[in-house]
Each structure stands twice: as C-alpha cells, then as structure tokens.
Amino acid sequence: MTKSMIYNSRLFPPEFGKWFDMCSRAGLDMSDEIRECMESFGELADAMLYLITLDGEAVGGTAVYRDRRRLGLALVSVIMSEEHRERLLRSMIKSSLPFFRTSSIRDVDALVAADDQLRLPFPYDFVLPSWTREPLTSLGFVPTTHLLYSEFNSAFYTEGNISLHEVKDPEEVRAFLWAQRGTTSVDASHVWLALDLAVSRTRAFSVKVEGTPKILICGDSISDTLVVRVLAWDQERIDASDVAAAVVALAQRDRYETVRVEVGPHGREVLDVLAALTDSADGPYQVDMLRKTL
Structure with missing residues (x-):
C-alpha cells in the first residue's frame, strides 16, 4: 500500500488563489468582497497562511498572525473538510504553531466558538469553529477569558x-x-x-x-x-x-x-x-x- 504524502506549506500573496480554491472546495463563500478582505489580511507583514495537501490535493489550511506588541501569536482561521478532520486536524494545527518559546513569541491565542452557530467568514471573524476545541485542548490550550458579541x-x-x-x-x-x-x-x-x-x-x-x-x-x-x-x-x-x-x-x-x-x-x-x-x-x-x- 502506498503511503499518503502530507505536506504543510506557507502561502505568499501570489499563491492566495490556492487558499481561495481550497475554501471553495470546502463549501465556503468566496465572494469578491471576502477575497478582497482576505488579500488585505495576507498583505499584512505579520500575517501567515498555511495550506495542507494530501497527495497533492489541498484539504485544509490555517491562518496565524505574529503579534509583535505583546510577543504572541494568534491562530485566526482553521479550515478542513469534515472527512479529514479526525486524521489530519490536530497535526495541521500543530505544524502551524511554534514548537517552543522564543524571544519574540511567548504564547498563542485562539478564539473558539461556544457552539455551532453561524459565524461571519474569515477574516471578518477571527473565531474558530467549535470542532477545533478538542484538538486545541490536546495541544495544551486552556481557557483564559471570553468575548461577548451581539447584533x-x-x-x-x-x-x-x-x-x-x-x-x-x-x-x-x-x-x-x-x-x-x-x-x-x-x-x-x-x-x-x-x-x-x-x-x-x-x-x-x-x-x-x-x-x-x-x-x-x-x-x-x-x-x-x-x-x-x-x-x-x-x-x-x-x-x-x-x-x-x-x-x-x-x-x-x-x-x-x-x-x-x-x-x-x-x-x-x-x-x-x-x-x-x-x-x-x-x-x-x-x-x-x-x-x-x-
């Protein structure tokens, strides 16, 4: 049996089309308005996008932001088709984050939805879906505070x-x-x-x-x-x-x-x-x- 090849790579602005294609295949809205906002995020000096491929096919991705003010990192988007989550979700998140503390990154923050209610698309919303909570917890994330929002x-x-x-x-x-x-x-x-x-x-x-x-x-x-x-x-x-x-x-x-x-x-x-x-x-x-x- 041939072993599957899994690869996690960083995307740069000329490659953002790969992110949009991956999101579209995952059933996410990729309107011109969302693409424009996504490009604005990707052009920030400290924004990073990662794409995970399985046998050459993009099946998920993460977005992170390096915070130079408080010396931290924000995990702001996690996307993966449901069929691959059990096998790949935890490893995808882990490979997108620092392995150890450095002089410029001391901690990693993640906002996680409390339930499955509909959220705004990233990057209008930095909140991760509720199905990321379990792998984040297994990676050592612990609750610290909360946000409130209303419409x-x-x-x-x-x-x-x-x-x-x-x-x-x-x-x-x-x-x-x-x-x-x-x-x-x-x-x-x-x-x-x-x-x-x-x-x-x-x-x-x-x-x-x-x-x-x-x-x-x-x-x-x-x-x-x-x-x-x-x-x-x-x-x-x-x-x-x-x-x-x-x-x-x-x-x-x-x-x-x-x-x-x-x-x-x-x-x-x-x-x-x-x-x-x-x-x-x-x-x-x-x-x-x-x-x-x-």
Whole structure:
C-alpha cells in the first residue's frame, strides 16, 4: 500500500488563489468582497497562511498572525473538510504553531466558538469553529477569558452626535490600546491584528477628548453589516452610553443595516445600552479565548 504524502506549506500573496480554491472546495463563500478582505489580511507583514495537501490535493489550511506588541501569536482561521478532520486536524494545527518559546513569541491565542452557530467568514471573524476545541485542548490550550458579541438593527432611536477620527497609523493609538488591556479590551493578540487590519482598510476610528484618544473602534464591513471587532475605551473618562453613541455614529454615517459588536467581559453594559436603542437585538453570545503558553 502506498503511503499518503502530507505536506504543510506557507502561502505568499501570489499563491492566495490556492487558499481561495481550497475554501471553495470546502463549501465556503468566496465572494469578491471576502477575497478582497482576505488579500488585505495576507498583505499584512505579520500575517501567515498555511495550506495542507494530501497527495497533492489541498484539504485544509490555517491562518496565524505574529503579534509583535505583546510577543504572541494568534491562530485566526482553521479550515478542513469534515472527512479529514479526525486524521489530519490536530497535526495541521500543530505544524502551524511554534514548537517552543522564543524571544519574540511567548504564547498563542485562539478564539473558539461556544457552539455551532453561524459565524461571519474569515477574516471578518477571527473565531474558530467549535470542532477545533478538542484538538486545541490536546495541544495544551486552556481557557483564559471570553468575548461577548451581539447584533443590532441599525435603526437606532438616537443620533450618534460624536466626532470620529480615522486612525491612519497604529502608532497613534498603540499606547492607548495597551493601557486598556484587561479592562475594556481583552489582552490578546487578536486585538492587535484587528487594529492593523482595520487601519490598512481605513476602518479604524478614535474619539478624542482634548486631543487624546478615549474610544477606539476597529472594524470592517461586509455587505450591509458593520463589524466592530475591537471596542476599547478609557473607563475613567468615558461611560457606556458614550461608547454606544460612537458605535451609532459610525453605523449612521455609512448607513449600515446591521451592526455586530464584539466586546470583552467588561463591555456587557455597552451591549445592553445598544440593545435599548433599537427594536432588534440578538445576543449577547459568548466566545471563549484559549491560550497556550510556550
């Protein structure tokens, strides 16, 4: 019997077509809008895509992001056809991650869906499907915290009268976002990826008080939906109603029909305020964050 040949290789921008083909064969939507966002992710200096082939056929892939701020790595996408998961899923994930701690990577973060509910396509969403939880746990990942997210109809009962300033360089808000770690922002590598990707796609905005950032919104848009992946604010100067008003201002400015907001554990009040401002709210739902310390 001939032994199957399994190979895990890194993809570079000229090879992204292989990723799109693999996703299409797995039954995933690969619209022009998703491809454009995917290309934006792949062009980030610290983004990496890996493709696993079985006897020359692509059967799965992973996407990771090297976080130079907090010296970590984010595992942000895992794709594999169901027929190959039992045999190949764990080894594919393992081969995409560092084997040991280095001076530049101390840990690996992964967001995992709490159930099988429908998620947005990567890279609008960095959450892994629930079937990745078991192999991640076997590789040493443990739960550390969680995120909450809700969806809202953008027909809010109020006007978001807040000035938004586009963030054109991540360094403009780096110190501010760093200071919010563990409070209004989760201390995770996904946060810094969301900032870099949002800036590259002109979807990062701040609200300033006396010239200093006090609210940060890092998002994107797919179809008629505003996706807010990072929402951070200074709790000493800003309350939940101000944060909600900033989200409303962005939704109304660009006339989105739906708003999807993700927050850390301390952001539940913002979701509650937004829910009270519209007649259609779905959530909050929980997403677990798992971490492997190298």
